[in-house]
Amino acid sequence: MTTTDAGSAGRFVGQSVRRKEDPRLLTGRGTYVDDMSLPGMLHACFVRSNVAHGRIVSIDCDAARAVDGVVAVLTGTELNVGRGSMQPTLMFEDAANVAVQPLTEGTVLFVGDPVALVVAESRAVAEDAAELVEVNIDMLEAVVGFDAALLEGAPLVHPDKGANVGQDMPVIMPGWDEIKADAAHVVSATFNQHRQTNVPMETRGIVASFDPASGELHAYLSTQNPHEARLVLSRVTGVPEHLVRVTARDVGGGFGQKMFLFRDEQTIGAAAVYLGRSIKWIEDRRENLIASNHARADRTTVELALDADGKLLGAFVDEVEDAGAWPLGSMGGAAPAVGAYFTGAYKLPFLSWHARAVWTNTCQRGAYRGPWMMETTAREQMVDYAARAIGMDPWEWRRRNVVKDADLPYTTPMFMTYDDSISPDATLEQAAQVIDYDAFRAEQRRAFESEGRLLGVGLSLYIEPCAMGMMDPLSTETANVRVMPSGKVSVALGTGSHGQGLETTMAQVVAEELGIDIDDVIVVQGDTASSPFGRGTGGSGSAIIGANACRLASAAVRDKAFAIAAQLMEAAANDLEVSDGRITVKGTPARGIDFAEVARVAYLETAKLPEGMEASLEATHTYKAPPVTWANACHACTVEVDRYTGLVKILRYVVSEDCGKMINPAIVDGQIAGGVVQGIGGVLFEHMIYDPDGNPLATTFMDYLLPTAAEIPTIEIHHIETPAPNPGGHKGVGEGGAIGAPACVFNAVADALALLDVTITDQPLGPREVLDALMAAGH
């Protein structure tokens, strides 16, 4: 269900144009990395630690090397020598502060830590030989979980760092004690969000091909970010950047996991150069679950001070995140953001926070759709917790505290300013009305009093910072719009579409600006050889940064086409307009020239061009995002909790969101629904659990439970379209669904359990956890 204001829609922009990607993907003709085969290509399999923490005594590769078809068995002795930095991103070059090597030597730090690499003529032979590599490890005590990491005298994950706290950022503002002393209410609670992982349906993979004669390294990758991957591969292999090419045709999802180039892909690149061969490595599902990246795993204590009417006086936030064993990009990148963005959609006069990230002997933490979404999870769960504590309905509490239109622009206590392009109040009201909040409250009372049934309703309201303009290289994208002599158009972009349909949406923008048919536009992306340097796809940025680069490059092409047309028609360029592929004089549609004819002249009859004009018809524009673009949304859902089985059933799920001007409403809805379902799955099904010794217990899809169509309700999506202050008016939309959903589902379950005076603070909320909470309260 979608409500859209189509009034501002163009011929293509604002329309649910069918995707250009779909015909090939629907007929099995996509090209994912595992579909790529090269002559003489070898296959690789990693040998990984099966203990969480221990000293490597020996690695015996003799039996593996003797297997027919094995080309090499590599350990750190061969592959770690002379390696450059393995920092997986161009950002935070010095922030990681723990050196990573291709293959671990000395001490293994988690189950899945790679210690050797078998390269063979087939994947099967590589796996057979990997079984024969004997790794002898002296086990050490593993550090698993926040308490173990923070315990006085705990074993150290990185002894040279002297502590398991790898990042410690206190932003303690003066005056909190005085605010609390004067407050009518002070409420405090601690929320745990459990460990989850991205689970793209296509695992990670690379085919790395090195030609010793030319010195060129070509990597076919499953990546969100081809240009960054190129420089990262260059750094680790020593192959100069211009001799590295990265290609990613179709990418089977990523959700952040493929934004940075991880250690394993870098290692395969290094091995290809070391052996002078082509090597394919396709991660298997067990590796993806235990050794790619994990996410969430936060513990947040929130203290709120409220006046007698429930209005916020201030907040203190203490955030700890589990960063795992090895850094992926910056150490603890998300924890400070939980503090910095905690304000959300509320008028908050005071905010003080302390963020820490701890090393543990578990899989590394990485980006997952809304990497710092604990700010929303903790805040929105705390809002309901505090409202209940002071006897106020959570919707009413939000109405009293929400930033309203009249409050804009609003500057948060962390000195960030929301301009007047946000609409949290409108989305709150819309979501609550669509879910029929008051009627549901009445039904909830009736069902409980007359039948003992536990119904609950939850809200989750947030503001999301999108397309970070202050974080290079994520801040810019370059579009090259090139018109061919026939008038057809090729657009080169540095993006890494992995399900978002950028070949379609970017073509919509270009066709709209040039006034030509979308069938005459092709978008080429995911290839460093054919596109200018770009930011890749992530951080809810492609609509803002990529589309505006396309729009402004197209506008330059259109201006040049008008100048040529003006010369050919003896008209003034500023009197011209273009639509349906024809450039005409405004108000005199009979006077015109085809866009294709202008293109032909630009290349094939250059003598007719205006004096001094460069031949050809193309333009390149680099768009730099504003520091932050704010998107906002409110989620509302209703649930029934079975008090005897602990099962949570979602009855309705409503999203009211404002992502500004939409390029393709069907794709926008798809992004929202996908994110919401990941959030629902995270709360109700998914749990990447470790035992106390650091053994991962969810190593298949029979243990790591993903939501299926049978558990998921219809997601009812409604739009409020407030244009953002950028040329296209777009905001980000990729991450929001996953940011808002967990707190919404949690709040609905907490609301149902509150009928029995049961209080919950932790996710997940599978049947066992719900029953445990009921039993702990004596039910």
Next chain:
Amino acid sequence: MTDQAIAITVNGERRKGRTEARTTLADFLRDELALTGTHVGCEHGVCGACTVLLDGEAVRSCLVLAVQADGADITTIEGIGPEPGRLGPVQQAFMECHGLQCGFCTPGFVVSVTSFLAEQPAPTDDEIREMLSGNICRCTGYQGIVAAVHRATELIEEATA
């Protein structure tokens, strides 16, 4: 390992090959026959991305050995449509309803839905969701896929009317 000769009909074409006894049908289709539209998502029979029709029945090709398929008639995603360049009704419905994003799970869904609708041409919403629960999609939240199955029933009915 000893190779074994097998002969199967794939998408109407007789194909022969040699394979180890341990090779799965999914790997045989992808590596030996270069039919890379069948995707391998978990290799343990849960995600459904590798679903193909084996003698008309939807099976997970990661759980079938290639030698078990000797003599069988296989339809993969490459053979679901009526002819190259044209979409079948299920494929068309997925495109119309935005039933795919990254496309990796899509071949398995299209094959599973094709098989399901052949048996059950007018399913209810609950029956559709129950049937779809054998395949995992991580992108769409299933909204577009459920809509696509409804739409496919209309397209099939129109085509046969």
